Amino acid sequence: MTIEQRYQLAKAQYESWGIDVDAALAKLKQVPISIHCWQGDDVGGFEVNKQALSGGIDVTGNYPGKATTPEELRQDIEQALKLIPGQHRINLHAIYAETNGEIVERDQLKPHHFQNWIDWAKKHQLGIDFNPTLFSHPKADDGLTLSHPDQSIRDFWIRHCQASRRIAEHIGKELGSPVLTNIWIPDGYKDTPSDRLGPRKRLKESLDTIFSEEIDSTYNLDAVESKLFGIGSEAYVVGSHEFYLGYAVQNNKLCLLDTGHYHPTEMVSNKISALLLFSDKVALHVSRPVRWDSDHVVSFDDELKEIGLEIVRNDALNNVLIGLDFFDASINRVAAWTIGTRNMIKALLYALLMPNDQLKVYQEQGDYTKRLAVLEEFKSYPFGAVWDYYCERMDVPAGLDWLDHVNKYEDDVLVKRANKS
Numbered sequence: 001m002t003i004e005q006r007y008q009l010a011k012a013q014y015e016s017w018g019i020d021v022d023a024a025l026a027k028l029k030q031v032p033i034s035i036h037c038w039q040g041d042d043v044g045g046f047e048v049n050k051q052a053l054s055g056g057i058d059v060t061g062n063y064p065g066k067a068t069t070p071e072e073l074r075q076d077i078e079q080a081l082k083l084i085p086g087q088h089r090i091n092l093h094a095i096y097a098e099t100n101g102e103i104v105e106r107d108q109l110k111p112h113h114f115q116n117w118i119d120w121a122k123k124h125q126l127g128i129d130f131n132p133t134l135f136s137h138p139k140a141d142d143g144l145t146l147s148h149p150d151q152s153i154r155d156f157w158i159r160h161c162q163a164s165r166r167i168a169e170h171i172g173k174e175l176g177s178p179v180l181t182n183i184w185i186p187d188g189y190k191d192t193p194s195d196r197l198g199p200r201k202r203l204k205e206s207l208d209t210i211f212s213e214e215i216d217s218t219y220n221l222d223a224v225e226s227k228l229f230g231i232g233s234e235a236y237v238v239g240s241h242e243f244y245l246g247y248a249v250q251n252n253k254l255c256l257l258d259t260g261h262y263h264p265t266e267m268v269s270n271k272i273s274a275l276l277l278f279s280d281k282v283a284l285h286v287s288r289p290v291r292w293d294s295d296h297v298v299s300f301d302d303e304l305k306e307i308g309l310e311i312v313r314n315d316a317l318n319n320v321l322i323g324l325d326f327f328d329a330s331i332n333r334v335a336a337w338t339i340g341t342r343n344m345i346k347a348l349l350y351a352l353l354m355p356n357d358q359l360k361v362y363q364e365q366g367d368y369t370k371r372l373a374v375l376e377e378f379k380s381y382p383f384g385a386v387w388d389y390y391c392e393r394m395d396v397p398a399g400l401d402w403l404d405h406v407n408k409y410e411d412d413v414l415v416k417r418a419n420k421s
């Protein structure tokens with residue numbers, strides 16, 4: 001049976017529930033996923049005076065063929081994009097600046113240091129998102145940045161964040177699409193602090209200074225990302241969830257929820273509807289924590305499906321800015337992007353193919369038996385047939401065929417690259 005024939009059968013089954021499958025696919029096509037560039041080079045970046053990865057995050061594995069130049073990184077992303085249906089965005093960190101062999105301090109970064117990324121994004125019709133990088137730097141060696149007791153260190157990082165917002169504004173103007181600028185800092189303490197309030201007061205003041213410069217939201221949107229703990233900040237993180245939730249709501253900023261940044265049984269899917277009642281937009285870093293904030297490649301698991309459902313059933317496809325955040329160096333990095341991004345899109349499709357309106361009615365009527373029965377029944381509906389059809393229509397490989405392309409790319413490009421270095 002062809003993909004088209006399998007699709008027609010699946011479509012009929014979904015349509016018996018009143019689900020408009022073609023409309024679901026048309027909607028899906030419009031949803032951009034912000035794909036993080038840092039999966040491609042293990043969060044290295046291209047600074048001339050590059051430092052080891054710090055900030056309490058870690059990448060394990062040594063799969064051959066890591067991108068070591070901006071050209072290689074872009075080439076690898078292009079390969080992944082050929083295997084991912086839809087038109088997406090690329091999420092950059094400030095350390096991916098191109099400075100022509102010159103050492104440029106992070107507080108001195110300018111829009112032109114990202115011109116190659118902008119030109120490339122235009123060529124491939126991609127949006128860009130941005131992150132100041134407040135780690136892997138001598139001024140973050142003690143794990144403190146915007147909350148540092150030393151004013152001069154705080155000022156340096158404030159200037160870096162200000163520079164980042166200006167870069168984002170420029171990119172937003174150039175690409176005609178607002179850039180999400182997300183601030184994440186590693187600040188915290190390994191052991192029980194003797195003062196929790198002081199560092200948080202300093203962080204609040206630093207953020208107020210950073211955001212005191214008005215930037216048009218047509219070009220730039222600001223987000224703040226909390227964390228529960230990191231390596232070396234096990235006891236206390238300055239930018240906790242409550243801190244940033246309060247800050248974002250009070251200051252009209254986006255709260256960015258990273259799925260790896262909460263207690264292991266605390267689910268981001270359960271937070272989205274709560275936040276959307278107080279904020280027009282919410283941002284996500286979809287990741288997969290395995291026992292801790294391990295940043296595994298996103299899997300098509302229960303939590304991912306639940307995130308997709310929460311976005312779709314609350315009609316929030318335009319309100320939830322979906323970004324990815326994982327970095328696995330133990331497998332082919334192009335495959336990592338492909339698997340994780342396809343899974344995110346699959347989760348949205350899965351949600352679009354649910355009888356969400358009926359399920360709400362069952363709940364309102366107190367018919368929890370039917371709610372559970374239908375939710376379970378749909379788990380074995382022919383979702384894969386619709387997914388394959390979508391991939392084929394979007395001109396990317398259906399099923400596992402994408403892996404042949406990755407294997408060929410590995411032989412043609414990655415192995416040769418690894419052998420050269």
Ligand SMILES: C[C@H](O)[C@H](O)[C@@H](O)C(=O)CO
Nearest residue numbers: 043057184225258285325
């Ligand atoms: C590269 C980091 O993962 C990223 O900036 C941040 O979003 C994070 O999640 C740190 O744990």
Ligand SMILES: [Mn+2]
Nearest residue numbers: 225258285325
């Ligand atoms: Mn994150």
